[in-house]
Amino acid sequence: MKIAVATIDGGAGKTAISFALAKELDYYLISNDDSVIELVYPSMAKITKDLKIIDETVYDFGGFVDAGVTDIIKHCDIVIVPCINDLNSKMKAIKTITELSKFNERFLVIATRLESEQDFNEVKASIQAKFPQIEVLPLRKTKMLKNALEFGESPLELVAQSKKIAHDGRNFIPEYKAILKYVLNNDETYEDLLKEKSAIEEK
Ligand SMILES: Nc1ncnc2c1ncn2[C@@H]1O[C@H](COP(=O)(O)OP(=O)(O)OP(=O)(O)O)[C@@H](O)[C@H]1O
Ligand SMILES: [Mg+2]
Structure with missing residues (x-):
């Protein structure tokens, strides 16, 4: 599958989320925007303006929407x-969705860097006032995404490595998994991923 991560808002978490998902799924990561991805994800990440449609890729789209971007969005x-x-x-976010909904109909809004339930409710209300059919999922404020990028590991890989990280991420991980599940849109693929990452919950 192909996944696009986009918003014209700078610093909302596109690169952090894109890297986490790409590394988690063992996908390529392509961006039209400068960042550290080529350093931390060698041979799998590429920064380029010459965007191509490639399967098993996460696209991290910064900045304004141009023709090259909309071509890819159509195929995601x-x-x-x-x-x-x-x-x-x-x-x-609303402006981005309004623009990109000419080219795609399946959106997920990640309400991110949340510090409270109220933060989530407010993001969800704003988005769904305009787009009632779009799913909004929460992702709390966490160091996990920054650590993922800095260590070049996905969140599930990080928590599998150390009990301390697993403990620190215990609230973040269920939210993150819900996002993975929604994105993959296939229970079997999702369960296989958890198995591969040794991330099955202990009963
Ligand atoms: N859920 C989160 N909790 C805490 N910090 C986060 C979260 N998501 C992202 N961040 C941090 O916010 C900062 C900005 O994120 P990021 O660089 O991914 O945004 P971006 O949308 O790619 O920005 P740009 O438009 O400049 O490319 C980073 O330091 C990142 O680690
Ligand atoms: Mg970025």
Whole structure:
């Protein structure tokens, strides 16, 4: 499958989420925007303006939407829009969806860097006031995404490595898994992924 992560809001978490998903799924990672991905994900990540449609790829799209981007968006299975609970980020998320919904119909908004239940409710309300059919999933404020990028490991890989990391991430991981499940849109693929990452819950 192909996954796009996009919002015209800078710093909302596109690169952090894109890397986490790409590394988790063992997908390529392609971005039109400068970042550290080529350093931390060698041979799998590429920064380029010459965007091509490639299967098993996460696209991290920064900046404004141009023809090269919309061409890719058309072929993606899902477009993920990260959004923080501030007015600017929500406005830009809505603008991004309005623009990209000409090219794709399956969106997921990740309400990210949440510090409270209220943060989540506010992001969800803003998005669904305009797009009632779009799923909004929560992702709390966490160090896990920053650590993932810095260590070049996915969140599930990190928690499998150490009990301490697993403990620190115990609230983040269920939210993150719900996102993976929604994105993959196939229970079997999702269960296989958890098995592969030794991330099955202990009963
Ligand atoms: N859920 C989260 N909790 C805490 N910090 C986060 C979260 N998501 C992202 N961050 C942090 O926010 C910062 C900005 O994230 P990131 O660089 O991924 O945004 P971006 O949308 O790619 O920005 P740009 O538009 O500049 O490319 C990073 O330091 C990242 O680690
Ligand atoms: Mg970025």
